[in-house]
Amino acid sequence: MLLCDEYLTPASLDEAFAAMEKNRGRYRIVAGATDTYPWAREGRAGDVAIPVLIDVAKIPELRERRIDDKRVRLGAATPIQRFLDDPALARALPCMPRCAVWFADDQIRECATIGGNIVNASPAADGTPPLIAHEAEVELAARRNGKIARQRMALCDFVRGRNKTALEEGEILVAFECDALPGYGGAFEKVGHRRSLVISLVCLAALVKLDAAGRRIEDVRLAIAGIDAVPKRLGDVEKYLRAGMVTAERLEQAAEMPVNLVASRTRQAYRREVVRGFMMRGLINALRRAGADPNMLSPEQEASYA
Amino acid sequence: MPELRIEATINGRKVARPAKPHLRLLDFLRDDLELTGTKEGCGAGECGTCSVFVDGVLMKSCLVPVAKAQGTRIETVEALANSGELSILQKAFHKAGASQCGYCIPGMVMAATAAIRSNPFAGREEIKERLGGNICRCTGYQKIIDAVEMARDVQNGKLSASVFAEDEPEDGAFIGANVRRIDAPSKVAGALKYAGDMVMPHMLHVQVLRSPHAHARVVSIDVSEAEAMDGVEGVITSADVPGEDGFGVFVHDQPIMARGKVRYIGEAVAAVAAEDVLTAKRALAKIKVVYEPLPAVFDPDEAMQPGAPVLHDYAPDNITKHIPIRVGDVTKGFAASELIVEQTYSTQAIEHAYLEPEAGLGYVDADGVVTIISPSQNITHHREMLSKIIAQPISKVRFIMSPVGGGFGGKEDMIYQGMLALLAMKTRRPVRLVFTREESIISTAKRHPSRTTLKMGLSKDGRIRAFEMRMISDGGAYGMSTEGVMRKAAILAAGPYAIANVKIDTYGIYTNNTPSGAFRSFGALQAQFATESHLDICAEKLGLDPFEIRRINAMRDGATTHTKQKLKSVSILRALEAAEKASDWEKGAPVSRGETRSDHATQGIRPPCALGARFEAPAAAERSEVA
16 A cells, blocks of 8 residues: 655646655655556555655656657656557657557556656566667756756666666656657567566567668667666677678577577576567568568468567 | 645536545545445556546556546546446447456446547457456456447447347247346446445444464464554454354364464454554554464475374364275276376466455444345355354344355355454444455465376276376365365366276365365366376377267266266267367377477467557548448
């Protein structure tokens, strides 16, 4: 059970910082609250009494969405469901709709925010790999001597470990900025115990851009979570695939490369199998959505991966 | 504590009232506004019984802080039929038989409403995907999805609304006719009150202190500080039981609350009735219990060894029940066999996970009758037991069965009704206890975990010559339904097969695990899992088709079972034929198929679980032209 004496809904960053300063050491920030409530139950944190909850979900800066062909700026309190139902976002972030459709369920996605997913820093957070693949930066704000100061940090540096981030006391994660990648094919592969409301055992984000003929990979972005304490960008694999022709052999070679990165606490052998399969399936799905030759695979490969 | 003031439009009416800042929207709707059509099944966003629309968007109200409702327009299930007529979806749920226990149904109807609002042309896969956040334990979902498709088609004019009408039974014969459930309208409308939805004037709220130890002597319990708290009206322990303390489906080995010692983690030790749940919870923290931990045993085979910790004085060998069956002579049968296969099978504990957590009300009525309202699956027996426990004549004890929001056997045991009775008697006020999901899982009976050794002797033609089974079941800390489960397991272990020589021993054993009890199939599952798996292994070794080996051994009309029951008719051959046909069975021994399936990804074979049906679906506009 989650208890609080006060529930504050600041309308601006200044109001939020004022509430944080006034209640230093006795508040917790919530946005969607979909991680906070299940945490405050028997078997996890149990009954939790937090004197002040500060709900930042309504602060306009945290709801911002600015999208052009080069960059996306996204307020931290953007609900996950917007990646599915906002066509401009879906075009700029081509693997996010696939990620979002696997995220919890339609109802929780309306409440849960992308910022909350990142700040919670679960090793299996679904939102992190796609944003890492888009080379996202986080924007953190703090108020010092009455003035709001902001700083930027690469998302892959922000997530520090299991449930650990670089967020400091008194700071708020305000927004993300990342590459817009329209025209890329996007894929998100995820496995867990069921279809909805499931924590990823492994999840993989793949983005591919092909040349005009649809045969050569111009750019590729790959990031994976669930195999270690923090999500990982697969730079070596990207380097291998970039500027190469799309062949089944090269895809199989690429799929093999990250298998040995698996360093999870449990089920390593299973995860290695999944990584190999997801690399193939993620790449194939992204390639197809980028306009690759639909007959690039042999029928056996088709049956195994597609 | 600065209260919030919530102003919102709820089901079309303006509401402006104070609310405690820690409330969830669910609490505000259910407790403050008494809109109990919205249920609480898990409190953690997993089950969807609490789904409501907030500004037209479906959300799980157990994850929404009430402050977020400020200035919004909220629709609960009560809004769907507020004109008095059920909505199209509600009618479809009624017609399709989509509602059984009904507890998930308000949330399910809301999720279905959201799905059809989001995409009026959603296909079956997309409907499944959009309903993914809502759990049902009765239907297996098929009828729910059928109902949504039916409603979609009526809404789109593809089906006439006359499909909602009841099928006319031919010549007045109801067998085989599709009859709508009489109680379904109350469930699809969210109008039906389950025990946790009921309130009584002057009602107190109950919380239970549970054991953190698997096995420990209770040295002392001091409730004085809890009793002295403002708002606390009564605290009880086993010392408050006036009569003969003990209940159970077969053996009355379980006290209302721990007496002298605790035997499993989660066992009730004391209970508090207070003006509100929070005060009752705080009072629990003030109860001082001194435990002296005892050696515990968690494995039934270990519990059967000499020198193992003993749970109950009456059963020094920890055997709750042993059921032996002897038919013919298995030694001779094995001697006459050409193939002997021995194998050990195990099954694990399973939680029933009905969507309705346990709940109940207790009160002493104007005539002094101690009355319990709860979703008990066994009220007559509970009444008899409670009358002895509270030392009252049976005419002064009354049980009322509230709608059961899923039971599956898990609500047969009287594990909390006794506490309600004692607190009602002590406080002379109505009391109500509503379990959390975690409490339900930690304290209620599970399916018996089992370890079964099966030895079967067969002749080359596939005939079973001898059958010898020894099943050890973990009954946990109390007897509950163990005796019956062991009996049923033994009776059904050898299956519907004509076997001349049978030796079966099933044992229910006390351990310090969560008690095991009744669960659908009542012991048959564990035994049949062994027997049927074993037949497949034997078929493989003999080069026989698995259907064939079963046909060879099947009992025929007029057979006598292993427990001497005469069977007029036996349906196994018909069942086998139907299963063979429905499964599109490839004939042959289990080894004939090789490593791959030729029917993979063909019509009728379900593809692997995936998501994204909504990406494949044509846009709604295109669909509407097609339609």
